[in-house]
Amino acid sequence: MTTKQWLLSGTVAFTCLVSTTAGAGPIENYSPVTSARLENPEPGNWMLYRRTYDGQGYSPLDQINTTNVKSMTPVWTFSTGVVEGHEAPPIVNNGVMFVATPMGQVIAINARTGDEYWRYKRQLPDDLFQLHPTSRGVGLWQDKLYLATTDDHVVALDAKTGKVLWDTKVQDYKKGQYLTLMPLVVDGKVIVGGSGGEFGVRGYVVAFDANDGKELWRTFTIPGEGEPGHDTWSGDDWKTGGGSAWMTGNYDTDTKTIYWGVGNAAPWPGSTHPGDNLYTSSVLGLDPNTGKIKAYHQYHQNDSWDWDEVEAPILIDLQRDGRSFKSLIHPGRDAIFWVLERQADKINYVAGWPFVQTDVWKGIEAETGKPIVDPAHKPVMGTRIEFCPSLWGGKDWPSAAYSPKTRFVYVPANDNFCGGFTGEKVPLVPGQLWLGTKPEDIGLKVKPGADHYGELQAWDPATGKKVWQQNYPKSQLFGSVTATAGDLVLVGGTNDRMFRAYHAKTGELLWEQKTNSGIMGMPVAYEVDGTEYIAVQSGWGVDAQRIQDALATTNNIGVENNVPQGGVVWVFAVKK
Amino acid sequence: MSSSSDQTRRTVILAVLATAAGAAASPSARADEDQPGSDERPQKADVLVFAEGERTGEVIKPEDLKLGGPPVRAWPKDPKTSVVRKGSRLNEVLVIRLDPAELDDETRARFADGIVAYSDTCTHAGCPITGWVKGATGDKNVFKCFCHNSEFDPRQSAQVVFGPAPRRLAALPLTTADGYFTVAATFVGKVGVQQPG
Ligand code: FES
Numbered sequence: 115m116t117t118k119q120w121l122l123s124g125t126v127a128f129t130c131l132v133s134t135t136a137g138a139g140p141i142e143n144y145s146p147v148t149s150a151r152l153e154n155p156e157p158g159n160w161m162l163y164r165r166t167y168d169g170q171g172y173s174p175l176d177q178i179n180t181t182n183v184k185s186m187t188p189v190w191t192f193s194t195g196v197v198e199g200h201e202a203p204p205i206v207n208n209g210v211m212f213v214a215t216p217m218g219q220v221i222a223i224n225a226r227t228g229d230e231y232w233r234y235k236r237q238l239p240d241d242l243f244q245l246h247p248t249s250r251g252v253g254l255w256q257d258k259l260y261l262a263t264t265d266d267h268v269v270a271l272d273a274k275t276g277k278v279l280w281d282t283k284v285q286d287y288k289k290g291q292y293l294t295l296m297p298l299v300v301d302g303k304v305i306v307g308g309s310g311g312e313f314g315v316r317g318y319v320v321a322f323d324a325n326d327g328k329e330l331w332r333t334f335t336i337p338g339e340g341e342p343g344h345d346t347w348s349g350d351d352w353k354t355g356g357g358s359a360w361m362t363g364n365y366d367t368d369t370k371t372i373y374w375g376v377g378n379a380a381p382w383p384g385s386t387h388p389g390d391n392l393y394t395s396s397v398l399g400l401d402p403n404t405g406k407i408k409a410y411h412q413y414h415q416n417d418s419w420d421w422d423e424v425e426a427p428i429l430i431d432l433q434r435d436g437r438s439f440k441s442l443i444h445p446g447r448d449a450i451f452w453v454l455e456r457q458a459d460k461i462n463y464v465a466g467w468p469f470v471q472t473d474v475w476k477g478i479e480a481e482t483g484k485p486i487v488d489p490a491h492k493p494v495m496g497t498r499i500e501f502c503p504s505l506w507g508g509k510d511w512p513s514a515a516y517s518p519k520t521r522f523v524y525v526p527a528n529d530n531f532c533g534g535f536t537g538e539k540v541p542l543v544p545g546q547l548w549l550g551t552k553p554e555d556i557g558l559k560v561k562p563g564a565d566h567y568g569e570l571q572a573w574d575p576a577t578g579k580k581v582w583q584q585n586y587p588k589s590q591l592f593g594s595v596t597a598t599a600g601d602l603v604l605v606g607g608t609n610d611r612m613f614r615a616y617h618a619k620t621g622e623l624l625w626e627q628k629t630n631s632g633i634m635g636m637p638v639a640y641e642v643d644g645t646e647y648i649a650v651q652s653g654w655g656v657d658a659q660r661i662q663d664a665l666a667t668t669n670n671i672g673v674e675n676n677v678p679q680g681g682v683v684w685v686f687a688v689k690k
Numbered sequence: 691m692s693s694s695s696d697q698t699r700r701t702v703i704l705a706v707l708a709t710a711a712g713a714a715a716s717p718s719a720r721a722d723e724d725q726p727g728s729d730e731r732p733q734k735a736d737v738l739v740f741a742e743g744e745r746t747g748e749v750i751k752p753e754d755l756k757l758g759g760p761p762v763r764a765w766p767k768d769p770k771t772s773v774v775r776k777g778s779r780l781n782e783v784l785v786i787r788l789d790p791a792e793l794d795d796e797t798r799a800r801f802a803d804g805i806v807a808y809s810d811t812c813t814h815a816g817c818p819i820t821g822w823v824k825g826a827t828g829d830k831n832v833f834k835c836f837c838h839n840s841e842f843d844p845r846q847s848a849q850v851v852f853g854p855a856p857r858r859l860a861a862l863p864l865t866t867a868d869g870y871f872t873v874a875a876t877f878v879g880k881v882g883v884q885q886p887g
Contacts, residue, residue: 197854198815240882241780244815245837545779546818553836554823656838659854663839667826679854 145208147254158641168429169364171515173639177646179600190228194681200653202251203636214249232276251296262293280327307359314548317357331405343392351387356380361424377422381550383537384418411461447507470508470529495537504533517597530564558664582621592658594636606633653681729777732766736873755787760822802866814855
């Protein structure tokens with residue numbers, strides 16, 4: 115790609131955008147979103163991807179709790195009219211809910227009644243190749259909201275009316291660039307990272323001015339010539355090396371550092387891109403004002419397994435081994451539960467251990483934190499290599515949660531899966547997939563005699579001990595987890611369409627409800643007029659569906675492959 | 691570290707693509723984008739040319755297609771202006787030769803001597819269809835989109851036989867004359883995906 119192609123921001127294209135206003139709108143008395151509110155959100159609101167900048171996925175609401183959750187019941191639902199994977203948390207700001215759906219829609223809803231205020235429908239191009247047709251939500255700032263789209267634009271809408279305020283082209287969707295994440299808003303900057311590692315792009319994180327959409331900085335996740343880390347690449351591999359940054363980052367408000375997860379290297383077999391390949395499969399600590407890389411930690415080197423580590427680590431104040439420190443906690447796709455220490459300009463390795471079975475790692479170097487690879491399970495060209503866990507890893511993008519009450523980390527994990535493929539040289543055609551293998555050669559294996567696949571795990575990061583675990587005998591677990599001060603752990607993620615609440619301390623199943631489809635989306639808790647609500651989108655698709663199809667083919671497991679598609683926002687409360 | 695060392699597990703051919711995964715590379719509309727007419731949809735009397743491989747750009751003849759597949763990726767070409775219509779990926783087609791006895795009536799009526807052509811743009815989310823593999827149900831090979839595993843049967847107007855795709859592939863009717871086959875009419879059905887309501 116040329117420099118010119120990378121610098122396409124600022125293009126305004128209002129012509130292809132539609133917003134409609136329904137009965138309940140426009141919104142009166144909207145509460146503008148400020149830095150102070152984002153840094154210290156009111157307990158009843160959910161305005162960031164994981165509610166708070168530290169990414170804990172925890173609500174301090176406790177009106178719905180272990181005692182009364184058995185009386186939790188749906189109070190309203192809302193059909194989005196869209197199929198495919200509904201992965202976004204419903205975002206709530208003082209009684210107004212914003213729901214992002216696949217195909218570039220945003221729906222503003224009265225969070226108490228379920229009435230629609232307005233709906234924005236992006237008119238996506240006919241020739242768009244949507245590998246991951248989804249959106250993970252909208253960011254808020256002042257009286258605007260921000261949507262990242264699969265045709266690679268960032269759009270600002272008026273939160274009260276849905277009217278388009280600005281529309282910035284980030285890069286060219288025809289070159290395999292796309293966006294699926296919820297923008298992170300920090301001090302008037304709208305920050306996103308690009309998807310597209312599977313198309314042989316060069317990853318980046320980019321910030322736009324929240325007021326006018328002008329690009330402020332762009333930091334590539336793969337260092338170019340003259341930049342530190344460039345020597346971890348050979349030849350021109352860095353130009354097409356992947357390193358997508360397609361999940362929302364977290365933010366340390368004290369040190370003013372954003373932590374952003376970086377994805378796998380491209381194409382998949384590591385022998386096609388010799389070297390450690392910074393900063394693929396890493397976490398970056400970035401200055402939100404300049405984009406400068408202040409610190410990094412690479413979880414595993416020369417990624418060969420499609421194990422991107424895009425979920426940003428959770429920021430937790432931790433006490434471990436007799437000392438207190440500010441940690442970064444990351445249950446990795448590489449099957450390792452990572453405990454790191456964050457300092458203003460440094461990230462230190464503290465500990466790591468496998469949280470599901472893996473045959474890829476023989477251990478971790480204590481000094482450096484580098485995992486030691488077993489070459490027998492590292493994909494190469496021309497030979498089929500098998501490895502555990504599968505391509506989806508021990509835990510994919512669905513988020514873990516942390517409860518500061520229990521001090522446990524809740525991990526949506528998958529075990530008893532292995533995968534494999536044969537590396538193959540494939541020419542790069544811009545805009546077309548570039549995996550380094552034939553898709554029909556990709557396999558998923560299940561361990562004979564395995565009695566379950568999905569696992570909801572509770573870990574104590576201070577001791578490295580697993581406290582409890584729930585197993586799912588006939589399903590993967592592919593959904594984000596949320597914890598609440600009511601000592602509840604909320605999660606969907608299974609192919610039986612259930613939404614569940616567990617006891618945060620014991621793992622006891624306290625409540626479940628079958629929904630219209632499977633739940634990949636993130637549960638949230640919010641409060642309006644003194645009532646606590648739990649909300650989640652049900653809408654199966656994308657990778658959950660892919661794993662499902664694979665499992666269903668193993669007919670000795672007894673897994674059904676009949677999860678219906680179609681999105682519905684579900685909102686629950688306890689009957690009074 | 692713990693290990694799942696038993697390598698005798700039952701293999702599942704998946705067609706899956708993990709988070710950063712997708713379908714195989716297919717040739718793409720990049721060069722000649724600016725040629726007038728290159729992004730117009732295929733027209734009656736267009737010929738089809740190889741879209742990839744050593745013979746890229748050469749006109750495809752019936753004998754170039756092996757009975758029973760695999761399909762060949764092709765671009766339409768205006769024989770009068772020589773413009774290859776590869777300015778839009780929505781113009782790329784899969785052309786395949788099948789036993790006419792296997793085709794249903796509608797398919798047989800629309801195509802030439804068992805040679806059938808369909809849009810390669812999956813009606814689900816717009817990925818290119820790249821697979822010719824045994825279907826999830828049944829014993830026959832079908833077109834497969836590896837993005838989300840949709841399958842289409844070219845013997846039955848490319849109707850969906852598996853997966854999330856909502857409707858069949860657009861068909862490109864063909865006719866034969868003088869040892870060639872040419873496009874007989876514009877696409878039947880919408881090419882590509884449909885916006886939700
Ligand atoms: S795009 Fe083809 S199955 Fe989804």
